[in-house]
Amino acid sequence: MSDVNHRVRKQIMGYIVSQSISAVCELGVPDRLADSACLLADLAASVGADADALGRFLRVLVAEGLIAEGSGGRFALTEAGELLRADTPGSLRHLVGLMSNEAYLVWGHAAHSIRTGKESFSSAFGKPYFEWLSENPSAADEFARGQAGLVELRLLPLLEHDWSDVGTVVDVGGGTGALITRLLDRHAHLRGILFDLPHVVAEAPSGFRSAGIGERTTVVGGSFFDDVPCDGDVYVLSQILHDWDDASAGKILGSCRQAIPPSGRLMIVEQVLPEAATTHPMALLDLHMLVLLGGRERTITEWRRLLADHGFTLDSITHGPRSSVIEAVPV
Numbered sequence: 383m384s385d386v387n388h389r390v391r392k393q394i395m396g397y398i399v400s401q402s403i404s405a406v407c408e409l410g411v412p413d414r415l416a417d418s419a420c421l422l423a424d425l426a427a428s429v430g431a432d433a434d435a436l437g438r439f440l441r442v443l444v445a446e447g448l449i450a451e452g453s454g455g456r457f458a459l460t461e462a463g464e465l466l467r468a469d470t471p472g473s474l475r476h477l478v479g480l481m482s483n484e485a486y487l488v489w490g491h492a493a494h495s496i497r498t499g500k501e502s503f504s505s506a507f508g509k510p511y512f513e514w515l516s517e518n519p520s521a522a523d524e525f526a527r528g529q530a531g532l533v534e535l536r537l538l539p540l541l542e543h544d545w546s547d548v549g550t551v552v553d554v555g556g557g558t559g560a561l562i563t564r565l566l567d568r569h570a571h572l573r574g575i576l577f578d579l580p581h582v583v584a585e586a587p588s589g590f591r592s593a594g595i596g597e598r599t600t601v602v603g604g605s606f607f608d609d610v611p612c613d614g615d616v617y618v619l620s621q622i623l624h625d626w627d628d629a630s631a632g633k634i635l636g637s638c639r640q641a642i643p644p645s646g647r648l649m650i651v652e653q654v655l656p657e658a659a660t661t662h663p664m665a666l667l668d669l670h671m672l673v674l675l676g677g678r679e680r681t682i683t684e685w686r687r688l689l690a691d692h693g694f695t696l697d698s699i700t701h702g703p704r705s706s707v708i709e710a711v712p713v
């Protein structure tokens with residue numbers, strides 16, 4: 383069989399790889415292999431799997447370079463497979479969760495997005511994703527935990543920023559508070575306002591109490607399409623604008639523009655899409671944002687234009703290992 387035929391067949395069946403990763407993580411296989419290599423029968427018994435079926439899944443993950451099979455028939459994690467452990471630094475386990483379940487099922491409807499340029503979630507589940515989440519608490523909880531789990535990776539360029547002249551940070555769409563908790567924990571002089579949908583921030587305060595920073599944080603529930611809290615020096619928008627098309631992203635920026643003082647700053651924690659065509663994961667994320675939410679990743683040119691159209695000037699971009707921080711000031 384030609385290389386091309388082989389490559390295309392692999393591409394066509396690509397979701398079997400990602401869903402095998404998801405299924406094996408759901409059973410806890412990477413965590414079981416974290417400490418020591420394991421024989422198939424022992425591994426199957428300890429994670430509650432059928433040994434023959436697990437062996438067939440592992441064969442695929444060995445071919446993908448995530449699992450290694452040693453000479454004595456013991457399976458172990460490779461360096462890449464280590465990233466699937468729940469508790470390892472830089473873990474991608476939360477991304478596995480965010481790409482599974484309804485985020486995977488929506489892809490069966492993706493042709494709708496190509497035809498219309500709009501999200502496909504409504505055609506699959508009857509309503510837009512965030513509305514659906516508000517009525518499905520266990521999925522909402524999983525989504526919030528997945529997002530919180532990725533904060534560590536997103537946060538690095540933000541944590542290193544000079545916060546000495548900042549008083550109050552507003553985390554717009556801050557979920558259950560993972561990012562603002564880490565920021566206030568690191569910078570003891572900062573005060574924070576956590577803003578997200580009411581049912582989302584309702585899950586937040588216990589996290590603040592355990593971090594011991596509750597007295598420096600105000601929690602506000604609302605929609606950023608109506609308004610966002612005033613009195614911030616810095617408005618953080620972490621992984622918010624890529625959820626939305628330009629019209630909706632513009633409304634969110636409009637709410638921030640109304641609230642922000644002349645000396646305030648926006649700090650947008652997002653991806654910057656390369657101008658040239660790319661197979662980078664970011665281009666895949668761009669499609670996922672379209673299909674799931676009707677959103678998009680943006681190039682520098684697109685960021686500059688979007689910000690300028692809504693009363694901001696792009697001031698600087700700091701690239702981190704996972705995301706960039708795009709700073710903008712009101713015009």
Ligand SMILES: C[S@@+](CC[C@H](N)C(=O)[O-])C[C@H]1O[C@@H](n2cnc3c(N)ncnc32)[C@H](O)[C@@H]1O
Pocket residue numbers: 512529530533536554555556557558561577578579582604605606607619620621622625
């Ligand atoms: C991709 S998550 C990002 C969460 C967090 N900023 C982070 O970086 O982990 C998007 C967030 O936007 C929030 N959101 C969606 N619609 C909203 C609205 N209309 N008003 C306020 N927040 C909203 C969601 O609840 C969710 O927490």
